[in-house]
Amino acid sequence: MIEVHDVTRRYGALTAVDRASFRIGAGEIVGFLGPNGAGKSTLLKMMSTYLPPTSGRITIHGHDTVRESLAARRELGYLPEHNALFDGMRVDRFLKFVARARGLTSRARERFDWVVDRCSLAAVLAQPIRACSKGYRQRIGLAAALIHDPPVLLLDEPTHGLDPIQVVAFRRFIRELASKRAILFSSHILAEVAATSDRLLVIQAGRIVLDGPTLDLSRRAAQENTDLEALVLAAVQASGKPDTL
Numbered sequence: 001m002i003e004v005h006d007v008t009r010r011y012g013a014l015t016a017v018d019r020a021s022f023r024i025g026a027g028e029i030v031g032f033l034g035p036n037g038a039g040k041s042t043l044l045k046m047m048s049t050y051l052p053p054t055s056g057r058i059t060i061h062g063h064d065t066v067r068e069s070l071a072a073r074r075e076l077g078y079l080p081e082h083n084a085l086f087d088g089m090r091v092d093r094f095l096k097f098v099a100r101a102r103g104l105t106s107r108a109r110e111r112f113d114w115v116v117d118r119c120s121l122a123a124v125l126a127q128p129i130r131a132c133s134k135g136y137r138q139r140i141g142l143a144a145a146l147i148h149d150p151p152v153l154l155l156d157e158p159t160h161g162l163d164p165i166q167v168v169a170f171r172r173f174i175r176e177l178a179s180k181r182a183i184l185f186s187s188h189i190l191a192e193v194a195a196t197s198d199r200l201l202v203i204q205a206g207r208i209v210l211d212g213p214t215l216d217l218s219r220r221a222a223q224e225n226t227d228l229e230a231l232v233l234a235a236v237q238a239s240g241k242p243d244t245l
Contacts, residue, residue, distance in 0.1 A: 007056030031197030075170030077145030087130035120243035
C-alpha cells in the first residue's frame with residue numbers, strides 16, 4: 001500500500017532524505033525510528049504529498065504522490081507531529097467539517113459516531129478545541145485522520161501528550177486498525193515503537209540503516225547477548241553517522 005522507491009529530498013546543499021526505499025503492505029504496523037533531525041518528518045511529508053521528492057517515487061495505494069496527489073490524499077490519513085487544528089471551532093463541528101471536506105455524504109454520520117466513540121471524544125464535543133488538553137487534541141487529530149476510513153495511516157509522534165493509560169489504549173486501538181490498513185508510526189523513542197510495531201524501520205542522516213521485523217530483531221539481539229536498543233544503535237553507528245536515539 002505504501003511504496004517508497006529510491007527517494008531523495010534536498011534543500012539546497014542539505015540532503016534531508018537520501019535514496020530511501022521500502023514497502024509497507026496491508027496489515028503491517030511499521031515503527032519509523034530515528035534521532036531528531038534524521039529525516040523522519042521530511043519523509044512523512046513527502047508520503048503525505050505535502051512535499052515532492054527531489055528524485056525517486058512514492059505511491060500510496062497505487063497512486064503516485066506527485067502525478068496523482070489528490071488521489072493519493074484520498075487514500076491516507078495523516079497525523080502530523082505538530083497537530084494543526086482550528087482552535088476556534090467546537091470539536092463536533094470541526095469533525096463534521098473534515099467529513100465534508102473528505103467528501104463523505106451518506107456515511108458521514110456513521111463515521112462521525114465511530115471516531116467519536118473510538119477516540120473517546122464524547123466528553124468534549126461541545127467544547128472549542130482551544131479549551132481541550134494536549135491529550136484530547138491528539139485524539140481529535142487522530143479522529144480527523146480516520147474519519148474517511150483510509151487504507152493508509154501516517155502517524156508522526158502520535159502518543160505525544162497522552163498519559164500512560166491513554167498510551168496503552170492507543171496501542172490496542174492501532175492494533176485493531178491494522179487488520180486492513182498499512183500504518184507507519186513515527187517516533188524517536190525506541191520502547192514506544194517496539195511495543196506497537198510489527199517491524200522497525202530506522203533512519204539516520206536521511207538513510208534507512210535498519211529494516212526488519214521487531215520480533216526477529218529482538219531475537220537477534222538476544223543471540224548477540226545484547227538488547228534491542230544496542231542493536232539499533234549499532235546500526236546507526238555503522239552508518240558512519242554516530243548519534244543517540
